[in-house]
Amino acid sequence: MSDTQRTLIRGARLLGGPARDVLIDGETVAEVGDGLTAEGATVVEAEGRVLLPGLVDLHTHLREPGREDSETVLTGTRAAASGGFTAVHAMANTFPVADTAGVVEQVWRLGRASGYCDVQPVGAVTVGLGGKQLAELGAMHESAAGVVVFSDDGKCVDDAVIMRRALEYVKAFDGVIAQHAQEPRLTEGAQMNEGVVSAELGLAGWPAVAEESIIARDVLLAAHVGSRVHVCHLSTAGSVELVRWAKSKGWRVTAEVTPHHLLLTDELVRSYDPVYKVNPPLRTEQDVLALREALADGTIDCVATDHAPHPHEDKDCEWGAAAMGMVGLETALSVVQHTMVDTGLLDWSQVADRMSTRPAAIGRLPGHGRPVAAGEPANLTLLDPAHRAPVEPGAFASRSRNSPYRGLELPGRVTDTWLRGRATLRNGALV
């Protein structure tokens, strides 16, 4: 037993810095230094590789219970481990909806049983995501799942009074409301970003203002009642300006951006291939550049995947009939390297901040997003930044294949992931 519990990672570039050795003993990092030796330990030669704290995703759809045909907690956490994640926040839009202590505890226990990645359930803000009546937020918080993040993701909490009450109510236990910012009336039947491309393609537009107007309202509400609000999958240049302004006021606003919004634009919709159908929709190049800049300067706090698995038939159809969403757990770090690191916008220590430290802090998640240092929990991710290969969704651990990056050559490959000292991914293979 002790053999498998001691691991020596040799010569890894710690947060992209100089090469160091890291010794894992049991569930914790025992030592960080140079020329370490450890009798009987598993040795991982990591020359040229980058060691990061285990990644934390604030926004994952694991689909269980209810849509096990697209993903389960087990397949989703295996995908997470493949992508270098040690904790994911499971969104509440399951069937049944995660709006009671019973459902969030079930999801939490399934995560513990999987062993690949910690699963932190997100609770629904309103009963059935209906937007009318607050769910039992306190009960979900007090459950074994210890829910801190609440979201009706997929639906916007559009009623201003319900949103205000939710923001106020969760102050009692330092909770946060993660808002899917989408003004519903402005986006009825919306199919893609409203702009030059939608005008040509004849697809109903999803205007930037539908996101921005909700963000504007919510940051004002959060300021008014002194609560924390988190903006899910922020997608427009205008939203960046609003969050920047709110932060300048000292209001408690955080925001996430998805990998796909850092890379892809609505020009791809010209193919009418539903693999590019996602909510919020792919925006323009100007938006993409603003999002990258905002992630670099900290206006946007973190990257979150919005990993949204769908069965093949829900994408192998005409655009209007297709489901919205893309899988992202297994490509997130590569996309971030491609868009942020290789462009010089972020260094690896900042990647650790945006993909581990900050999301763990927003979710108040203990044991994750910690420094790589002696005495800390051994939640670690090792990647080879020099690797380049085309994305092959057929090789994903996820049950679904709806990746917009199919065939695209991306840099970086996660080789090893450790969850509390135990390897979940070893040399690119799930353990």
Add this chain to the structure above:
Amino acid sequence: MKHHLISAADLTRDDAVLILDTAEELSRVAGRPIKKLPTLRGRTVVNLFFEDSTRTRISFEAAAKRLSADVINFSAKGSSVSKGESLKDTALTLQAMGADAVVIRHHDSGAPHRLATSGWIGGHVVNAGDGTHEHPTQALLDAFALRRRLAGGEPGADLAGRRVTIVGDILHSRVARSNVRLLTTLGAEVTVVAPPTLVPVGVERWPCAVSYDLDAVLPDSDAVMMLRVQRERMNAAYFPTEREYARRYGLDGERMARMPEHAVVMHPGPMNRGMEITAEVADSPRCTVVEQVSAGVDVRMAVLYLLLGGAGPGDEEPKGATPRGAEATQGKRA
């Protein structure tokens, strides 16, 4: 020409002129006692209609039958589609039945594009109207009718310098999108006119002018195309009342009198008399509605002829009945 006709943007100026010239040749068949050519004998054309559209379907049906093709009409209503069959499975079924061309009308923008590019089907795909995207054969028949009225239908002619005004629900109109593209390709100067609510965000990149003032544009128009405006749009607050719409954007006799003498009035049908067009205008000799309908059959014959004629395996070159315009076609297609 390309393998499919999905968008008016698929057509070069020469492609479009070739279709119009071929349609002129083929229209002579309609004047014969026996309105049939053997050109597509043994070929199968499927009319795959997910949306009700008797006019467009019978127009395509007549066109295919006059070319001696076998025609299968597949309507979504009362078929397996209404039982939840996907577009993909419908396409695979048609492929297995040996469809050489599929004429598709669908409520979703992009469905014909998807059918043509997904690998579900090997035959030619002709877009007969998809959602609020395009309706390229409508634009072709409009161009055909327009060329006859304004340029005598002369072979080889385009619409260079002609000023065409398209009025109505531009936002939701596939006819407008196809016409803006095709008429511009043919050299016309296009202006779209609508209340600002019915003009799409992003229109500034269209190759046309935009106006909110019909009266200002009429005196400079060689043709005015009135689009059908659905009354339901009123409920979504696109305009306050039918009366106000008709007053500001409808074409009545008084407005028609402000158009140049040679200018024509077009409408893709079906018309809302009293809404976008008054009976006085609809029934006037300047209105080309009926010509547009007959042009529809000619143009669709030309499209099927050019896409399918002699292009299939084991297909024999049509003998004797090949229209002259079509011969010129074959050379250019290579």
